Amino acid sequence: MTPEIRRAALCSGGAIAALAVVAFVAQVGQVAPWWVLVPGGVLVAGLAGLAGARMGREDAVRAQALEPGETVLGAHAVRPPYANHDPAGVYETPPFQLRVTTRGMQLWERSVLLWNHPWPELRVVLDGPRLRVLHEGRDAGVMLLERPGAEHEVLLTARKYGAG
Template sequence: MNEDHTSRIRRTAARRAAAGALLAAVAVLGPGLGAGVPWWLVLALAVPAAALAGWAGSRIGRQGAIRDNELDPGEQVLGTYAVRPPYTEHTPPSPHDGPQYHLRVTTRGVQMWERAALLWKHPWPEVRVIADGQRLRIHHQGQEAGTMLLEHPGAAQAVHLIAQRHGVV
């Protein structure tokens, strides 16, 4: 990763941290001061809330910037879908981490992510997508790249429709 990518990741993480901290502080300060709670008590609650939200925002911003660095020039993200862990013995993610696995659908293909690690990436012409209820099966060059259970109802059908628009059956 070159220095430009690293600085872009840092800037994105810093912006997301600042936004998260600001929103958390406003969410605590506004109602607290409006309700007549002493300012020192409101401040004592706002500072840790802002710190936690800033930390979570920086982690989420860093992940997003790393994922965006994998996009080819001109490639756009059409959707990101949370995928349930493949094994039940996986512990659920912390709320500040968000879902562990994501299927990212772009104008050029599909990407499977585990937090900030790219597991695989396949272009549309090389894949076959099959939707079965909430399950989505993706085949790459005759082999199964993944069978996944998408979190939200209708997400598998949405990915299948995007694949059809790109000439994939």
């Protein structure tokens, strides 16, 4: 793990842990004695810190994959189009993310880059509610975007940057 990724994980974990403890104390502090608040706060801080560190690490790994001068135009949570997949829980990040950049598209599964293709090599089409991404004539991905209407944003961005 590089120092940048470690720093991002620690900062994110610490910030999320602090916010979680403040929220815990604000909720429970009025009715619970101190001897319940202390172990409860430690437990909440630990769990929230772990989750925050994982999110910070994922963000830092994804940021390192960008080329110099490349910027992220949008990041969209996606799910497999045909699997019986339950949506992510309230405190859980979706496992798949489609990132649209000024250079092309990237598909991530947590902190693993599944593919990264530049715009001129891509063809992006809508297949009903599904976004179909073709790379050199073959399917690179067929996916459902979590947020309604996001597939149209991706399609417009693809056309703007030269995808077929």
